[in-house]
Amino acid sequence: MLAHKNAPEHTFRKDGIFYFRRRVPSDLSHHYTSRQIAFSLRTRSAPVAAARASRAAQQLDEHWYHLRIKDRDLPGKHLLRMQQATNVPIGHAPPVAMEGASVKLSEAVAIYLRLKGRDRPVTFKRAAERSCGYVIDICGDKDLLSYTKADATRFRDVLIERELAGSSITRIFGTVRSVINFAASEIGVTLNNPFTGIYYDRQSGVTDRASLPVDVIRTVQGECVKLDDELRWMVALVSDTGLRLAEAAGLQLEDINTDAEIPHVVVREHPWRRLKTSTSAREVPLVGASLWAAKRILSAAKDTSFAFPRYNKCEQTNANSASAALNKWLKPMVPERCTMHSFRHSMRDRLRAVECPADIVDQIGGWQTEGIGHGYGQGYPLTVLQKWMKAVE
Incomplete structure (x- = not known):
């Protein structure tokens, strides 16, 4: 195991292969079974290793930010990916999304709020947490690429069963679409958002406010x-x-x-x-x-x-x-x-x-x-x- 003086940040070389390595922050150590994250980048090329290591580091930063969030009122919080005790062998890192991979919806909310939530009212944060929390409660906290049209229609049916007005359903779906689209764009994932084009009666339960004579x-x-x-x-x-x-x-x-x-x-x-x-x-x-x-x-x-x-x-x-x-x-x-x-x-x-x-x-x-x-x-x-x-x- 050799640390090359010209090796890209967060990497080391072993038998000519570049590996990623990064210490787990002390305040998050209770989420992991090892004090450091290490895995092969599967390349002998320094430029390729640098790109892959940079991407892995960014994704870890996002995930660690998510772990630090204290969302007491977030519906579905019990389903957030918190990387608690698992069967991951000691010395191995929890899986990190690489090329073609995605993030879970709970992590997408964290990305969305960190980048778009600055200087926004508290209602902006609540809307994102509440709407996506409903999805997590009903369909589970899945990778963005794993959600299907069947999940979206099931989500719609539950909202209708709860007798939400059409205008409320429209706001919820709009927020969910925004979170998914934004997070997918940020991590470089191309997807067809299944929460787009879902039919329901938008006028159901909607009462127009009357003018005063x-x-x-x-x-x-x-x-x-x-x-x-x-x-x-x-x-x-x-x-x-x-x-x-x-x-x-x-x-x-x-x-x-x-x-x-x-x-x-x-x-x-x-x-x-x-x-x-x-x-x-x-x-x-x-x-x-x-x-x-x-x-x-x-x-x-x-x-x-x-x-x-x-x-x-x-x-x-x-x-x-x-x-x-x-x-x-x-x-x-x-x-x-x-x-x-x-x-x-x-x-x-x-x-x-x-x-x-x-x-x-x-x-x-x-x-x-x-x-x-x-x-x-x-x-x-x-x-x-x-x-x-x-x-x-």
């Missing part, structure tokens, strides 16, 4: 003025701007400008509250109830930079808590199937009713406008937006 909106706004507190200011602000609830809940005081020639609110991304899409960043004129609410928010602010401090006590805006509280308050006053998000639907209908051009509607609501040309320029000025907002006031 204008007279109901006026009634709710009147109640907001009567109660005149932080929660009602949020409702009023959303009611005449069409902001998403999370957009409103994560506002800073400096995002609200009531002293400008055209009072407006600036919707922009913050570390504590991301925006749904790039087109969500925008300025929306303040009129009617939203202007009243903005002034009340600024006048009541003390020792805080947030418009709604009760929902910004942690690292992330707690929009879910705001939604639960406000929807409970709204329920007796609004028609069935109407929620806080219905104000956003209503704003689009109200703008349609005054024949507002569709691209202006999209800019006010932060919706994506189709067509390449709409991506050019800065959009409509606040004076134009205010004209149409006043028309629906």
Whole structure:
């Protein structure tokens, strides 16, 4: 067994054949039956050995990263490949994927989150873990190349049996496809993703949120003025701007400008509250109830930079808590199937009713406008937006 001074990293030569060798990190030693990993690279060529050793080292790094992850809430965690006590003889390494090999779905999730999960909200991580955890629970934690169309259709059938709505099934399948495709691309594996092209009724169990009639909106706004507190200011602000609830809940005081020639609110991304899409960043004129609410928010602010401090006590805006509280308050006053998000639907209908051009509607609501040309320029000025907002006031 000879260590050649010019041998590629993580290799040594024996009888002219290159071997891979790497020590197991001390914090992961309990997963292995040997203190080092060693196996033949089956080549006498230094360049070939270097390429194979580099690939094996990268795959070990991925696997060790996966072993270090503490996924307490991951469904199917009991099926993750943890390389616990096996029948591997002492002195031999656990199998490492080489040319044409794959990784297990649990490892694919680790690759996906490590490379694509940086600076993403916690919901991104949860979606990947939850969706792929469902696959692991139902079909097992297999190599990506081992999943079949039968696995995918069985997975679909179980989700349907659990009475998930078509929209939920679509999100789950979309996440699983993304994880598999990304991981396969990263490790250089070509596959036909079996979770593509699976049929199910996408409208099953889906209930459209209804818009709020204008007279109901006026009634709710009147109640907001009567109660005149932080929660009602949020409702009023959303009611005449069409902001998403999370957009409103994560506002800073400096995002609200009531002293400008055209009072407006600036919707922009913050570390504590991301925006749904790039087109969500925008300025929306303040009129009617939203202007009243903005002034009340600024006048009541003390020792805080947030418009709604009760929902910004942690690292992330707690929009879910705001939604639960406000929807409970709204329920007796609004028609069935109407929620806080219905104000956003209503704003689009109200703008349609005054024949507002569709691209202006999209800019006010932060919706994506189709067509390449709409991506050019800065959009409509606040004076134009205010004209149409006043028309629906």
